Amino acid sequence: MTAQTPDSPTSPAPGTAEQLLRPHAEQAFAAELAALAAADDRPRPPRWALSPWAVATYLLGGTLPGGHVITPKYVGPRRLVEVAVATLATDRALLLLGVPGTAKTWVSEHLAAAVSGSSTLLVQGTAGTAEEAVRYGWNYARLLAEGPSPAALVPSPVMTAMREGRLARVEELTRIPSDVQDALITVLSEKVLPVPELGTEVQAVQGFNVIATANDRDRGVNELSSALRRRFNTVVLPLPASFEDEVDIVSRRVESMGRALALPELPAAAEEIRRVVTVFRELRAGATSDGRTSLKSPSGTLSTAEAISVVTAGLALAAHFGDGVLRAGDVAAGIVGAVVRDPVTDRVAWTEYLEVVARERDGWGDFYRACREVSG
Template structure:
């Protein structure tokens, strides 16, 4: 089996696998200075993220749609001794950007720590193979390096997801790593010093503020880049359409034509409920408890495409997305149901061109 066949057999390839051809083409065309251990120059990394056309005609697809300056600041941060913190509400592509940054800079995105309330200090520093530890005592062979320790040794990028979900005392294990660029191993009387190219990309959810706030000492070790929601409807529609197409191909869903109208409808519903006002500014709305992010819009459309392809006539229709929209909006079965019902009657019902969508939503609403 070739590398391409292996990649195509994966449900969700890593960024460096899915976009290997683009990364290779960029590396070949990239004649600008590269920081130590970087696979591409900062200019090429930004081009990989935002898209462009190379001199040989190779088209680099956009991975992120948004302000160019944000990506330039993020990439420039990684070229310094400061770590990068990507922050924003759920669904603003923090993890997506983190993965693609790591793939473009280091050539891989797999040195990952997933932050949870149960994340232990070993996930940041190192652990032990206890069978060997008991048999041999502390030794290099018994030590189990964390992804961060591995990144330090190899001069690479480590990713830390959901930093503010990690307990505060565990977060503080990062301070010495980020300030001194060393990781002491007192059991062995040694330390790991970071090779050039080492850095950390962390993500944090805006809605988790107050869960495990970063200490001022740790926050100073990061440059923070806030990823905003898409600026306007057209931008968000473009993002959803591109990702739906990619996911449909990866999941081998049959092609569903004429999805553009339903994509725009879902995006408009989400944006209006998110902002608390209709697009024309005439009607104020209550907002539900959920985030109604771009990522959720992608999920709603992808689910609708599967329904249309496998249980419908192959055309994405309002009935294919109504149930998923309801599920995305109504997280709280009491309060959110009131919000959704009011929106249906006050907004959706009044739009003559949305009559089929209104009927489909009423049917699943019960």
């Protein structure tokens, strides 16, 4: 058999979803979106690629009449997803709120992909985000040569979404300075973006809306003004309600990321995934799962996203430096790094967990020894 090279005819073309390290939602799940569009016979709001029912099905998963299986992108209360989708069908913007690692960005991206067919109209919020990122900027070479003109104007993702009737995403809204946040007020209330330099304005066409995300932990950083908060319907995304739900989420995302990173398929990963999730949930709750032992909680969030990162890193270790089976030693360093953020208080909490819980738990001897080795 001839070895397949990157230039072989059977290799995916550069830039295709198969070769991209992190394809956009609309690329990775193009087949599911197409199947939903073909089967979707329900009313669609103007310029929506799918009906609200089909958008919710895309997020939550299901089986279409023709037998096509839609994989769940979000595991959680169905009503939360329905409220989020219904909000986007009104003139109210949507704010996804929650602690870090509760899939706010993930849900935002998939909502935009399902509603608008594209998730790329994105404003990434940081302390340095300027007003131009929300409103518009200028091509300064043309501005100096020609003066203010439509050709010299550089539209923001929000302005583009208004013109085209699509969804714009604003990530980490509360990280953006307050004066820049307030540039959204006129956009969300009047559905218009003035361009005084040109004596004109951009009016939003049907289909336009905004999805923003914010972390509970960022309260007090750049708190939303009451005027801006009134323009949003807020949906709070909780941590996974049950142990099995969280295991399911971690397993699905790790499998997906493993394929993207070209990691070999590893057997017997389920046991370590369940152990990582157990550790994170018990430390978050401040008690063991049976409720018999109280624990100190560390300062970090120990979110589902961090559990996914720990397991994925462990898979890479097992694949490249181990025997191909995910073991306690492969996830130990990742867990310690996730838990011990503060070298003083977190180390006390972690040491207590190891000695009081892990050391005494049946079948956890390998995990205890591996964690003690990397904890120093």
